[in-house]
Amino acid sequence: MSIIELKDVTKTFNAATVPIHAVGGVDLTIDEGEFAAIVGPSGSGKTTLLNLIGGLDEPTSGSIIIDGTDITRLKPGERTRFRLRNIGFVFQSYNLIPVLTVYENAGFIMELRGDPAAERDRRVRRLLDEVGLGDRLESRPSRLSGGQQQRVAVARALAPRPRFILADEPTANLDSHSAENLLEIMARLNREENATFLFSTHDPRVVKKARRVITIEDGAVASDKRMPEERAVHG
Amino acid sequence: MLFALSWKNIWRNPLRSAVVIASIALGLFCGIFATAFMNGMGRQTVDNAVTRELANIQLHEPSFVEEPLPSRVIPGADSIFAALRADTSVKAVAARTGVTAMAATAKTGAGVVVKGVDPVEERRISRLPDDIITGNWFEGNRRNAAVIGGKLAEKLAAKLKTRIVLTTQNREGELTGGAFAVVGIFETSNSTFDENTVFVKRSDLSRLIGAEGDAIHEIVLLLKRNESTDSMAAMVKNAYPGLSVRTWKEIQPEVGMMESLMRQMMYLFVLVILFALSFGIVNTMLMAVLERRREFGMLMAVGMSNRRIFSMVMIETVLLSIAGGVLGMALGEGAVAATAKTGINLSSLGKGLAAIGYSPLVYPYIDAGFFGGLCLLVIVSGIVASIYPAVKALGLNPADAVRSET
């Protein structure tokens, strides 16, 4: 069953001199439970595409349908609410709240959504265990390594069980060991929780972990390959 | 959740927040103390006027108020006096004879108000006998004794025992006069009063104006509480519709007006302080917002509503203001409490102050209502100061802000 459906999506930035066609005519479908990477050189339009899917930006034309809702037709306030209810975000620079503990950060989105405290507590503890930070609940983000912070961010995004998680270059600030470790954790959560992940990267080692690789060139889908199951699991 | 987060956010940059909190506290402290000081001065003016010159309420024959002729006595003064003295809210009552006169010594003369008093009665109603700097308040049974103000003594070149001739009208409107010996000289903080007031015994003055027994032109009431002045005046007016009944505020409106004017000025003063401080608050919060662009970007991206982001900035700002406000009020209240009993001695400036009616010892005080108003003002300035930074935060583009450096 498809969760995300892009139909002929374009995005043109009206820069000072010439208009920049960052995304041009993309058709794309992402199904529930996918673990998909968007790959492409710098400037190819990965970020723009993820911003459009995440409802942080509006396309110039085309429609973006998420679970049957065309988010391009939502008013700004509705779109904000839609993001809170349906989409998880993991950012390149982790973006944890420095004054909150690991535990509080991981539960932040659930708290923002007003989810019951008992459920939040259970969920946050379990996910932090999953990402290997069960013993750092009371630490502040500044006491953690980049890899650990990004794992907290993954737990935070996943905690409210969003329909899918978007991650724009989640490993770009990490060393290769941490990057691999993060991807393994994401892949495991994808299998165990059937959580849908869509992430961008230009790191070949990260690409290897994906079960589907969507290559973008000059704002258009150049190739779209599904990988055999074993590679993703044991790679 | 927003409260806890906002409070934690304040302490992200403890030094910066501490500076803002300290400046708010200092500003309010100054505002509060200055207000308490001015309150003290204002109350003193009223207190001086009430306990030395005017008392709370004065009764006259209505025409006496228009023109104080000796014949215009209060009819049935004795029974009125007795009835008023029996009232439980009344502290003391005095009956006076009052005329205007020319006072002359061998050297010079001056127009004066002569008050004929019962020295014992008067002591109960007025603190003036305590203000005598030389001589005494009608001690001994000497006839035609006078107690005069220091300023008048200076003007007439009179000392103790100097003979002063008082010339006035008698009950029939004919000129009459008598010689009085100065037995006491007083000095109050009101130099105008000191310059034109002469106290003599009621019996002596009544005899001078040819009255049988004591001529009572004026009955004055000192109340236990100044606050009950207006209600008591209404009651007295009701009981004696034929008389002029006036409160100290009606007799000398400028005394009361001065006090309320001062009060308004102090509110304005505090308002100006808060206004100036709010620029500091706006600046601090603006810095706080711009420093946290990436975090605001994240909050917006994950779906925090504009309303909540606005509230978060507002709560943070208001908490900052309240922290400063509470500290400032505590300091202000502490300073007022420390000086309220002993008073602040301004005797080095005392001469100038006395000329405009102030005593050199000021007892600062502040009422709870002022603090209530202040709390409200602090919160309102916090809210107002948060608007611009909050709007700035909402103006961020989440997609860009999540990737920014800060």
Ligand SMILES: Nc1ncnc2c1ncn2[C@@H]1O[C@H](COP(=O)(O)OP(=O)(O)O)[C@@H](O)[C@H]1O
């Ligand atoms: N806000 C913007 N305004 C103008 N041009 C933009 C903006 N964002 C991206 N672009 C342009 O769009 C193209 C795609 O950028 P981006 O989506 O960031 O690529 P990638 O994430 O793959 O590096 C680039 O040419 C970039 O300069």
Ligand SMILES: [Mg+2]
């Ligand atoms: Mg990018």
